[in-house]
Amino acid sequence: MSEDRMFMRRIAVIGSGYVGLTTGACLASLGHRVVCADVEKTKVARLSAGEVSIREPRLAELVAQGLAAGRLRFVIGASAAVPDAEVVFLCVPTPMGAGGAADLTAVESVVAEVRELLPAGCVVVNKSTVPVGTAARTAQLLARPDVAVVSNPEFLREGSAVEDFLKPDRIVVGCEAQDAAERVAALYSRLGAPTVLTDAASAEMVKYAANCFLAMKLSYVNAVAELCERLGADVLDVTEGIGYDRRIGQAFLQPGPGWGGSCLPKDTHAFLQVSAAAKFDFELLRASLDTNSRQQARMMDKVRDAVGGSLAGQRIGLLGLTFKAGTDDLRDSPALAVAALLAAEGADLIGYDPSVRAAVPGMTDDLQITDDPIKVASGAAALVVLTEWPEFRVLDWGLLAELVERRVVVDTRNLLDADVLRRVGFEVRGVGRRATPAVEPSAAIQAESSAVLSYDQSSQLPHARSTACRWRG
Ligand code: UDX
Numbered sequence: 001m002s003e004d005r006m007f008m009r010r011i012a013v014i015g016s017g018y019v020g021l022t023t024g025a026c027l028a029s030l031g032h033r034v035v036c037a038d039v040e041k042t043k044v045a046r047l048s049a050g051e052v053s054i055r056e057p058r059l060a061e062l063v064a065q066g067l068a069a070g071r072l073r074f075v076i077g078a079s080a081a082v083p084d085a086e087v088v089f090l091c092v093p094t095p096m097g098a099g100g101a102a103d104l105t106a107v108e109s110v111v112a113e114v115r116e117l118l119p120a121g122c123v124v125v126n127k128s129t130v131p132v133g134t135a136a137r138t139a140q141l142l143a144r145p146d147v148a149v150v151s152n153p154e155f156l157r158e159g160s161a162v163e164d165f166l167k168p169d170r171i172v173v174g175c176e177a178q179d180a181a182e183r184v185a186a187l188y189s190r191l192g193a194p195t196v197l198t199d200a201a202s203a204e205m206v207k208y209a210a211n212c213f214l215a216m217k218l219s220y221v222n223a224v225a226e227l228c229e230r231l232g233a234d235v236l237d238v239t240e241g242i243g244y245d246r247r248i249g250q251a252f253l254q255p256g257p258g259w260g261g262s263c264l265p266k267d268t269h270a271f272l273q274v275s276a277a278a279k280f281d282f283e284l285l286r287a288s289l290d291t292n293s294r295q296q297a298r299m300m301d302k303v304r305d306a307v308g309g310s311l312a313g314q315r316i317g318l319l320g321l322t323f324k325a326g327t328d329d330l331r332d333s334p335a336l337a338v339a340a341l342l343a344a345e346g347a348d349l350i351g352y353d354p355s356v357r358a359a360v361p362g363m364t365d366d367l368q369i370t371d372d373p374i375k376v377a378s379g380a381a382a383l384v385v386l387t388e389w390p391e392f393r394v395l396d397w398g399l400l401a402e403l404v405e406r407r408v409v410v411d412t413r414n415l416l417d418a419d420v421l422r423r424v425g426f427e428v429r430g431v432g433r434r435a436t437p438a439v440e441p442s443a444a445i446q447a448e449s450s451a452v453l454s455y456d457q458s459s460q461l462p463h464a465r466s467t468a469c470r471w472r473g
Contacts, residue, residue: 008032009187012085014078014110016047018054018161018262019127019154020091025059026165028066030190035073037081047074055328055355058162082114087123087184089152090138094128100269102131111141120146123180127154129207129267131274135174135200148180151200153207158261159326171195174203208274211267212285217252218259219288222295225255225432235432236414255431257386257412258295258334261323265332296334299384299412300341302429306408307381312346315405317376318367320387320413321353321360328355335386336360338412339367342384352376354389377403388413398424 009032013024016038024036038044046053050067052060066072075081082088092110097103107128118124124147126135139149151174156164171188175181176199185195196206225235235255243250259265268289275282300311307314323333330336335353343349343366351360352373360367370376373392377383377400385392393416401407401424408427409416418428 010086012081013089015091022161025062028072029062035081037075037078044074044076078110078113082117089125091127096266101273102270115142123148125150125152132201132204148177150175150184151203168193172203172206174198174200208271212271215264215268216288219291222255228432234434257299258292260332260334262331296337299338302410314381315379316347317380317383318351319385319392321356325389350376380404381406383409385411388415
């Protein structure tokens with residue numbers, strides 16, 4: 001048998017949404033034969049024709065390649081996908097249910113649908129984020145001793161899901177039956193990633209522990225940013241300074257209007273629920289959620305201050321509405337949370353986002369949407385940057401300055417080039433930034449600093465001390 005045939009597995013992916021489609025298309029690109037199932041007939045028809053509606057770099061390309069190579073198919077319903085499968089991935093939604101717990105209705109209904117159709121000896125893999133103990137419960141519901149249930153959490157970020165799948169930091173596979181865990185790990189062997197083989201409960205815990213750690217890291221940074229404002233320090237220099245510590249790292253250190261999206265809020269709430277059920281008061285995590293709400297309120301306070309103390313009847317132009325740049329996802333967007341707080345104080349809101357064209361559900365009366373960033377400036381008492389879309393840096397700020405009523409920008413992402421804006425008369429209020437411009441370094445210090453930098457770069461030290469020559473205004 002050729003190496004390719006030995007590697008190739010017949011895989012069913014149940015649920016062709018964000019996680020399922022990425023998983024299916026990427027596994028097909030690795031050489032496996034993949035059948036993706038979904039309950040929505042029109043979605044299946046469109047995907048079969050290579051039409052991908054999810055905004056994700058390289059995803060459409062991989063789907064097209066998989067279809068053309070005959071390694072990827074789409075079918076309606078789980079029962080059409082599983083009869084021939086060696087491995088069945090469950091990628092159905094696990095939304096936040098009552099009280100913050102994960103709602104497992106979709107997982108349970110798929111299990112009921114496929115339990116009698118699964119071939120003997122196949123492996124069921126849970127990829128959705130599910131509470132600790134779900135693999136064990138799935139095995140109970142399946143009641144098929146000849147089918148192993150494995151936990152293999154995904155760690156995909158919106159906007160880089162394909163890249164994250166194909167170049168993962170790690171693969172985590174959990175199952176009490178070691179041979180089943182090894183079979184699932186082998187699906188990814190071509191990626192050469194570190195692989196953690198463990199029991200199912202630990203693998204399930206890894207996903208929550210990772211996302212909650214990221215949320216805590218951001219809340220910590222946002223709290224440090226607030227302290228920087230009070231003490232006259234600059235958070236960008238502080239985070240750069242701490243980020244060079246290998247134990248901390250530079251990633252996930254940008255202060256902002258609070259963290260959001262489809263995962264971090266859902267997973268932090270679910271982990272709190274799980275903790276409460278285990279009679280553990282996870283104070284640290286609770287505090288991170290409180291800090292996040294406080295951060296959103298703080299952004300509203302900044303806008304109120306910027307317009308002179310009252311938001312009632314003030315026209316405020318919002319730049320960015322999605323939970324981060326590079327996505328069209330508005331779920332749990334901190335930008336919308338801040339917008340709702342501004343609206344509650346009587347502000348008159350107009351917003352622009354490169355990926356939002358229609359009215360925002362739940363805010364149709366409070367937030368007017370425009371398809372032109374220039375229009376948010378007309379008569380605005382303040383502009384507010386809420387999402388870090390790079391194009392906002394290169395807007396025609398001179399023109400915007402002519403259109404606004406008051407030249408002040410609250411930059412909740414520290415995105416803009418304050419010097420450029422100051423030159424056309426804008427005052428820029430960031431998050432955790434020093435209020436006054438920093439002192440320019442003397443020529444002698446600059447020369448010395450660049451010598452330090454080039455020395456460090458040539459020696460390829462992992463932590464070049466470039467901070468030594470960094471001055472910010
Ligand atoms: C996250 C996790 O990163 C991913 O591993 C998991 O599988 C799903 O949840 P995602 O929701 O796509 O991914 O967004 P992410 O890029 O992690 O950003 C989450 C939130 O944190 C956004 O609101 C973002 O703007 C904010 N953020 C992120 C910051 O405010 N500062 C940062 O430095 C990084």
